Amino acid sequence: MGRNAGLPAGHERFRVSAHHTPDDTGCGLLHVDMDAFFAAVELRTRPELADKPVIVAGAGPRSVVTSANYPAREFGVRAAMPVAVARRLCPHAVFIPPTHGLYGEVSRGVMAIFRELTPLVEPLSLDEAFLDVSGALRRLRATPAELAELVRRRVRDEHGITCSVGVAGVKFVAKLASGMAKPDGVVVVPVAQTLQFLHPLPISALWGVGKRTEESLRRLGLGTVAQIAATPPQRLRRAVGAAAAEHLHALANGRDERGVVVDAPDKSIGAERTFDTDQRDPAVLERELLRLSERVAASLRAKQLRGRTVSIKVRFADFKTITRARTLSPATDVARVIHTTAVALLTEAVAGAEVRLIGVRVEGLTGAGEPEQLSFGRAEPRWREAEVAADVARSKFGSAAVRPASLLPGGPARPPRRAPDHGGGTGNSGIG
Numbered sequence: 001m002g003r004n005a006g007l008p009a010g011h012e013r014f015r016v017s018a019h020h021t022p023d024d025t026g027c028g029l030l031h032v033d034m035d036a037f038f039a040a041v042e043l044r045t046r047p048e049l050a051d052k053p054v055i056v057a058g059a060g061p062r063s064v065v066t067s068a069n070y071p072a073r074e075f076g077v078r079a080a081m082p083v084a085v086a087r088r089l090c091p092h093a094v095f096i097p098p099t100h101g102l103y104g105e106v107s108r109g110v111m112a113i114f115r116e117l118t119p120l121v122e123p124l125s126l127d128e129a130f131l132d133v134s135g136a137l138r139r140l141r142a143t144p145a146e147l148a149e150l151v152r153r154r155v156r157d158e159h160g161i162t163c164s165v166g167v168a169g170v171k172f173v174a175k176l177a178s179g180m181a182k183p184d185g186v187v188v189v190p191v192a193q194t195l196q197f198l199h200p201l202p203i204s205a206l207w208g209v210g211k212r213t214e215e216s217l218r219r220l221g222l223g224t225v226a227q228i229a230a231t232p233p234q235r236l237r238r239a240v241g242a243a244a245a246e247h248l249h250a251l252a253n254g255r256d257e258r259g260v261v262v263d264a265p266d267k268s269i270g271a272e273r274t275f276d277t278d279q280r281d282p283a284v285l286e287r288e289l290l291r292l293s294e295r296v297a298a299s300l301r302a303k304q305l306r307g308r309t310v311s312i313k314v315r316f317a318d319f320k321t322i323t324r325a326r327t328l329s330p331a332t333d334v335a336r337v338i339h340t341t342a343v344a345l346l347t348e349a350v351a352g353a354e355v356r357l358i359g360v361r362v363e364g365l366t367g368a369g370e371p372e373q374l375s376f377g378r379a380e381p382r383w384r385e386a387e388v389a390a391d392v393a394r395s396k397f398g399s400a401a402v403r404p405a406s407l408l409p410g411g412p413a414r415p416p417r418r419a420p421d422h423g424g425g426t427g428n429s430g431i432g
Helices: 037-043 083-089 102-117 134-140 144-159 171-181 191-198 211-219 225-230 233-240 242-252 282-302 335-349 380-397
Strands: 029-034 054-057 065-068 094-096 121-125 128-132 163-168 186-188 268-279 305-316 321-332 355-367
Touching (some): 037 065, 065 083, 102 144, 134 144, 225 242, 268 282, 282 305, 282 355, 321 335, 335 355
Parallel strands (some): 054 094
Antiparallel strands (some): 121 128, 305 321, 305 355
16 A cells, blocks of 8 residues: 655654654544554564664575565665675665564454454554554543554554554555654544645555556656646546546545454465475475465364365466365365365366475365365365374474374375375366
8 A cells, every 4th residue: 555665755744752742633533653663673672783774585596575674675675675685785684583482472462452342453464553543532541653652652652663653534545644654653644634644645646556557547647646636537547447547536626435454364265385486396396285284274274164176376487376266065274175076176287397495375265164065085184183283393392293194304205195185176177
């Protein structure tokens, strides 16, 4: 939803300070965004590095930057940048490997703070969320700006990290404002001044304006949000299509009808892996599919979900990317079934080509408690019981406590190929 890097010239009046708070009447929507989240979490135990450039990233040759603190960002380092590029930009940076599991733990604590203030919380990722505080103002006897400051104080005091908050009357503007408040600040956009806030901004600030859309709009001579707002929608349609034209014209005029969506249901659950070196060995690819299937199935069971469609994603050495999918009956949350289906799809789609990335995803999700058609003689229940038992063991003793033998060091090179009967699939396979 827009790209920004600090308050533009003339927008300082929207920043909250010790001596100034803009009018927040009617500004019931907050967007809270942690500052350099992964890096900030790591620096809690390494405060001596706080003023040095710090980059959180894996060690592999194809690893990308997970997070960079603000001193590192001054050298142009950004999340998702290849580590090799980050090292060239900032050779003296301190590189820290990610601590798996830690960020989720901190995120859950932060989200709990939000939910103490209002039940209307919409997490967007581990480190950001929308809050609708309209109904909580009277109960808490506070203004939106005061609640924003309360959130910042509690996150800092209880978790040792900082966050930035945007306060506005609509979601789109609140998210823009939080980006401009970074790091560790609050920006309030009064409802009556929404257009004054938006119109000087470049068109890239609008949600949905990527590189190609920006190029199309600039060919029409449009460079600011104000110019988008003043352009008739029919003219915009010729450049970006009808749906995008209506969407951008509404945002440019400060209209955003979306409310905070609480606990939006998952549409799919997946996992993927980029190899350090391209792989063509079927045994290696099948073993990685097993690892990913285990992760996906565990996530499904943790959320009490099952899925009807298993898909794989394959990116080749030349960056060509394909997906293949197959629908099962009944839905499943069993790694054995997901893996068997994924291997079948891989065998059909890949024949000796070098693979750069591989992924597994389960879609068509339903609640695990929903009724399903039983199949006589089906072997799945026993596999599911074993995997549920493994879930319990891992929750008590750590993620490495129970794993398939083929994923253990020195385990068999190829996972077992004999598959349980999962009730039969439709056999549908297609390109997504």
